[in-house]
Amino acid sequence: MRILIIGGTRFVGRHITEAALAAGHEVSLIHRGKTGPDLFPEAEHLLADRDADLSILSGRRWDATIDVSAYLPSQVTHLAGALATDQYVFVSTVAVYDPKTPNFTEDAPLAEFDGPVTEEVTGKSYGPLKVLCERAAVDAFGSATLIVRPTYVIGPYDYTGRFTYWVNRIARGGEVLAPGNPDDLVQVIDGRDMASWMIAMIEKKAPGTFHAVSPTSSFTFGDMLEAIVAEVGPPGTTLTWVGQDFLLAEGETGRSLPLWSQGGNGSATNTANPAAAYAAGLSPRPLGTSIREIRDADASFSTDTTITPDREADLLSRWGAQQ
Numbered sequence: 001m002r003i004l005i006i007g008g009t010r011f012v013g014r015h016i017t018e019a020a021l022a023a024g025h026e027v028s029l030i031h032r033g034k035t036g037p038d039l040f041p042e043a044e045h046l047l048a049d050r051d052a053d054l055s056i057l058s059g060r061r062w063d064a065t066i067d068v069s070a071y072l073p074s075q076v077t078h079l080a081g082a083l084a085t086d087q088y089v090f091v092s093t094v095a096v097y098d099p100k101t102p103n104f105t106e107d108a109p110l111a112e113f114d115g116p117v118t119e120e121v122t123g124k125s126y127g128p129l130k131v132l133c134e135r136a137a138v139d140a141f142g143s144a145t146l147i148v149r150p151t152y153v154i155g156p157y158d159y160t161g162r163f164t165y166w167v168n169r170i171a172r173g174g175e176v177l178a179p180g181n182p183d184d185l186v187q188v189i190d191g192r193d194m195a196s197w198m199i200a201m202i203e204k205k206a207p208g209t210f211h212a213v214s215p216t217s218s219f220t221f222g223d224m225l226e227a228i229v230a231e232v233g234p235p236g237t238t239l240t241w242v243g244q245d246f247l248l249a250e251g252e253t254g255r256s257l258p259l260w261s262q263g264g265n266g267s268a269t270n271t272a273n274p275a276a277a278y279a280a281g282l283s284p285r286p287l288g289t290s291i292r293e294i295r296d297a298d299a300s301f302s303t304d305t306t307i308t309p310d311r312e313a314d315l316l317s318r319w320g321a322q323q
Contacts, residue, residue, distance in 0.1 A: 001203065004028045004062040004085065006050060007069040008043070009036030011157050012091065012191050016066055017043065019195040023203070028062065030054075050075060054082035064089060064202040071121050073132040080140035087202055088141035092134055092149045094187075094211060095127035100268035102185075103217045106149070106209045106276060134209075146201055148194070150212040151270055152259060154290060155191035156297035162258035163188060165306045166228055167294050173234035177312045177319075179252065179260040180244040182222025186259060187213040187270040190290045197282040210277040214284035217271035221259070224287075231291040242319045250315060256307045 003020050007013035008029035017040055020027045028044040037045075048056045050069065061084040068091045070076050076090070097104060098111035111127040118125055138145050154163040170176055194212045222241075229237050244262070254260045261270075274282065307315075 001063040002026045002028070002061075003199075003202070004030065004057075004065040004083075006030055006065065006067040006079065009039050011155075011159055012153055012195070013066075013068040014039070014157055015155060015191040015195040016068065016198060019192070019199045023196075023199050025199070030056070050079060054079065057082045057084075060084065061086075063087065066198065066202070067091065067137075070133050071126070072119050072129060073136040074119065076133050076136040077140060080136075085141070087144045087146065087205055087207075088137055089146040089148065089198060089202060090134060090137045092130050092147050093127070094149050094151045094213065094269050094272045096131045096134065096149060097269070098127065100271070102268065102271040103273045104271065105273045106211060144205065144207045146198075146207050147209040148198060148212050149209065149272070150189050150194060151187040151272060152189070153191045153194065154188045154294065156294060158191070158294075158298070160258075161301055161303040161306065164294055164298050164301050165258045165303070166225060167232060167291055168299060168301060170225070170228045170237060171232040171234075171295055171299070172309075173237045175316055176225075176229075176237065176239050177257070177307070177316050178222075178225055178239040178241045179247055179257040180221070180241070180262070182220060182225075182239075182241055184221045184261045185217065185268070185270045186219060186221045186224050186261075187215065187217070187272060188224070188287070188290075189214050190285055193282065193284045197277070197280075200281055206280065208276075208280075210280060210282070211272040211274050212277055212282060213270075213272045213274045215287070217273060219270075221261070224259075227287050228291050231288050232295050240316055240319070242315065246319055246322070247315070252307070252315075255305050258306060 003025050008017040030046040032049055033047045046056050064087040065085040066089040096110050097108050110131045113128045134147050158164050189212050254262050
């Protein structure tokens, strides 16, 4: 098959490209050349800005197009005006749902703007904008459209460092600050498993909307951190659960302590029912395998947005003094 990937050199797109090439497909990547210009020499690289001139696509047709980088409906319609493809695949998000009830399926109510539609992507507008992107995709590309709604994507090359932070922090051992409530729910999906499944879906020309999530809807933040301890934590590693009110008063957020739901906000997002995707062939690897492989690939990963060791130690000390 001839597959066009919008992006294809960064994290999720990179894993999709690897999966498509491994399956023997002819792959074209459209990107600006700023990330991974030397990756995938066996693929065709089309250098262009998706928000500007897309005439580079003129006169060509692909069997499938995978879009991992659209956040605005105008980006979808702009691409549709320049693109000829038999199937369009849109990587969306479980943030499209509202209200969120436990174990929700793909037909749950979707988030809508409660005022004027904005094209500024914020925490509040992100979900409703992705809803509009999905609708624009179906309007432009029809019933063959495949929509994939993941939750937190994990795996090597994750530039956000959200899950990778916990793997590397726990691998250092000692007393680990665990934020908030260990019973908050969480779901993740290894980007490599999602990628290989998506390629298998387009090989079958399978349309529809699917949750790409793992594990099932009863997995907790505590379960996740304990699983990481079991895989990479040195002997003597402990988790100290620090209260949400204390952390919020100290100015900590889900950015400095990644994947923390900040008092439960958004925890219901992590209860998506994956049955439809599993029935369609999605088969996530065990979380422990992902943890070990992420550690092996990204042991040196660092970010200036997460909590520093000194800050963590200070918070642990002051929290302990209050107990």
